[in-house]
Amino acid sequence: MRKHLLISAVALLTAMTARAEQLTLNPGARVNAAVSNTNPNYLRVSDDRILSVQAAQGVLSAKSPTPEGAIVFSTITDKPFTMFVQTASGFAFSVQAMPGKRAGLSLTVDNREVQGTEEARTFEQKQDTYSALISTLVGRFLTNRKPDGYVFSKNTDVPVSDAVKSAFALRPVTAWQGDRVRIVRTDLTSLSSQRIRLSERYFWSPGVMAVAFHPQLDVLEPGAKVSVITVFRTKGGPDEP
Structure with a gap:
């Protein structure tokens, strides 16, 4: 319980201090995003839960799911990398991340082809x-x-x-x-x-x-x-x- 509260607090602080962006994507789409390598980054998918975020080994220095189904992640690399994201509904997309010393990214993705349950x-x-x-x-x-x-x-x-x-x-x-x-x-x-x-x-x-x-x-x-x-x-x- 305390772990969930801690993750939620981290997610809230990240969202409050980060550069908030919102995009609508089709399944399989690729998006470019400027991420921070000095602050945590926050990624969520509306009306869905992120199940998997994959990148080359060692690129992500930290990766924590939130109780709401989002992901808080960190990186210390200064080279561009790709993250592959998969959600509970089967929605998948990739993020071409461009790291730098900046405020953390807070990205909300909307699935253009979202389906009801x-x-x-x-x-x-x-x-x-x-x-x-x-x-x-x-x-x-x-x-x-x-x-x-x-x-x-x-x-x-x-x-x-x-x-x-x-x-x-x-x-x-x-x-x-x-x-x-x-x-x-x-x-x-x-x-x-x-x-x-x-x-x-x-x-x-x-x-x-x-x-x-x-x-x-x-x-x-x-x-x-x-x-x-x-x-x-x-x-x-x-x-x-």
Whole structure:
């Protein structure tokens, strides 16, 4: 218990004094990072646990997991080296580390293709009908009540036509990923000098299960804003065609 508390304290101090960075990566990606060879460095993966960090023998002088699933590591080398990172969900990536005398690195990595857990699958399967799944999920999304097993996703992509892009300013807000469902909120601002009649078909594309506007509006005034909620059916990350 005392060891866990000590590691947590080290991780907290490292995160507070380090250079905080956050990146979104695809599985198998490689990222360059300036690490410290005079201070501890901190690495975490959102909604996941790091199981393994591998580097050439002797490169890492210290490596300690935290109770939250992050890693605090140190190095004294002054030569670039590569670390291979593997998580509990199977997400893997590599870090091309460039050491130097600087503040420790605090790096948070988001998996662009993050998947929900078995609990998310249970939630999706226990809904009696297609419409029940959509209405329940959208209702929870709007009130920020994330179902068990769902995770936040950095994949806020919503494919739209050039005509839609010319009519609205689109700002991605947030997204959840379940087992086979992704739900995204995008804020829209009208760029037109005329009233625009809102239509769900503006946001339909392969893989889309449902589209809803919040608040519910039929027409958007010039310069006015509205949110569009888009629900996608997914399989293993990419949206289904």
